Amino acid sequence: MIPIARPQMGAEEKELVWSALESGSLAQGARVRELEERFAAFTGVPHGVATSSGTTALHLALLGYGIGEGDEVITVPYTFIASATSILYTGARPAFVDVDERTFNIDPDLVEAAITPRTRAIMPVSLYGQVADMPAIAAIAERHGLAVIEDAAQSHGAAIGERRSGTWGAGCFSFYPTKNMTTGEGGMITTADGELAERLRLLREHGMKVRYHHDTLGYNFRMTDIHASIGLAQLTKLPGYNERRRAIAARYDADLRGVITPYVAPGHVHVYHQYTIRVAQRDAFADRLRERGVGSGIYYPIPVHHQKPFVALGYGDQRFPITDRLTEQVLSIPVHPSLTDAEVDIVVEAVNATADELGHLAVEVPT
Numbered sequence: 001m002i003p004i005a006r007p008q009m010g011a012e013e014k015e016l017v018w019s020a021l022e023s024g025s026l027a028q029g030a031r032v033r034e035l036e037e038r039f040a041a042f043t044g045v046p047h048g049v050a051t052s053s054g055t056t057a058l059h060l061a062l063l064g065y066g067i068g069e070g071d072e073v074i075t076v077p078y079t080f081i082a083s084a085t086s087i088l089y090t091g092a093r094p095a096f097v098d099v100d101e102r103t104f105n106i107d108p109d110l111v112e113a114a115i116t117p118r119t120r121a122i123m124p125v126s127l128y129g130q131v132a133d134m135p136a137i138a139a140i141a142e143r144h145g146l147a148v149i150e151d152a153a154q155s156h157g158a159a160i161g162e163r164r165s166g167t168w169g170a171g172c173f174s175f176y177p178t179k180n181m182t183t184g185e186g187g188m189i190t191t192a193d194g195e196l197a198e199r200l201r202l203l204r205e206h207g208m209k210v211r212y213h214h215d216t217l218g219y220n221f222r223m224t225d226i227h228a229s230i231g232l233a234q235l236t237k238l239p240g241y242n243e244r245r246r247a248i249a250a251r252y253d254a255d256l257r258g259v260i261t262p263y264v265a266p267g268h269v270h271v272y273h274q275y276t277i278r279v280a281q282r283d284a285f286a287d288r289l290r291e292r293g294v295g296s297g298i299y300y301p302i303p304v305h306h307q308k309p310f311v312a313l314g315y316g317d318q319r320f321p322i323t324d325r326l327t328e329q330v331l332s333i334p335v336h337p338s339l340t341d342a343e344v345d346i347v348v349e350a351v352n353a354t355a356d357e358l359g360h361l362a363v364e365v366p367t
């Protein structure tokens, strides 16, 4: 079976982890600082604040902007649940808006209508490795005095032109094993805002600048030097990983038939955290692929507003037609950098044969 994800750990990771263990610096120390500096430089901003996960990065960014009880944050229901639960953790409420059918990302045209006197921030998600329309979102945020928090958990190195994901407002990355680079568990907030970065560091570590003097209610959202060591090796490999993902995607774009392949907005550099196609009879399609030795993934089978914690809060009756349609049609096929050319051939043949069996998808996608 060709798996949907296959993290690659090599001699460089082992060497760095081993030297961290031998140094005795296990919790947040020099390796975390080095990863912060290098990841911020890679992204193109002056500040990086490492965290224990992508989820704590989102939570911390919201806290850093002072978001809490009584506030609203605009985001999408077509995402991993952490985008929205991080908002709940602060006491604020997500206000959902639907996505654009082509890009799978927040539809900027729907955002202004969702702004209320309680709105404090907009949290677009750069899903599957394509940056959300951040210039449009940043312009709306600027007009209304709102913070911008990009959920960049899937978009390490993605860009619009030369400008990378994570350079608008606060960018929140995840280093979970299936992401474009990993630390095991881990996350990072990138920002050009030095005052924000300082607040984030304070809140990340028990509200403490001077040891055991606590200035505010803080948290323990730290990364360890052990995890950062894995990340340093991975970050060196990230550009090569992303190039391999893009090359595999180009092959799929050229050779897949009878399915809707991913749309790349003009000027965007897509890094294909997922290569997500739209197919007829999706669940049967996934079964047939498995019979042909190809693993696949559904991201996500249930939109956030239909997940139980959100139904319990009264979100269940809200309607997001594009999210609903995509939820029934999307299927992600293997695109990870460790795929061999022979495996890519197998995926192409399996997808095309399955589309011929189950019917081609003919959806009118607006252009």
Ligand SMILES: *Cc1c(COP(=O)(O)O)cnc(C)c1O
Residues within 6 Å of the ligand: 053, 054, 055, 056, 079, 080, 082, 083, 125, 151, 153, 154, 174, 175, 176, 185, 186, 187
């Ligand atoms: C992975 C992911 C997260 C959460 O990151 P963790 O590191 O798993 O906590 C948040 N949002 C999106 C869109 C993700 O894909």
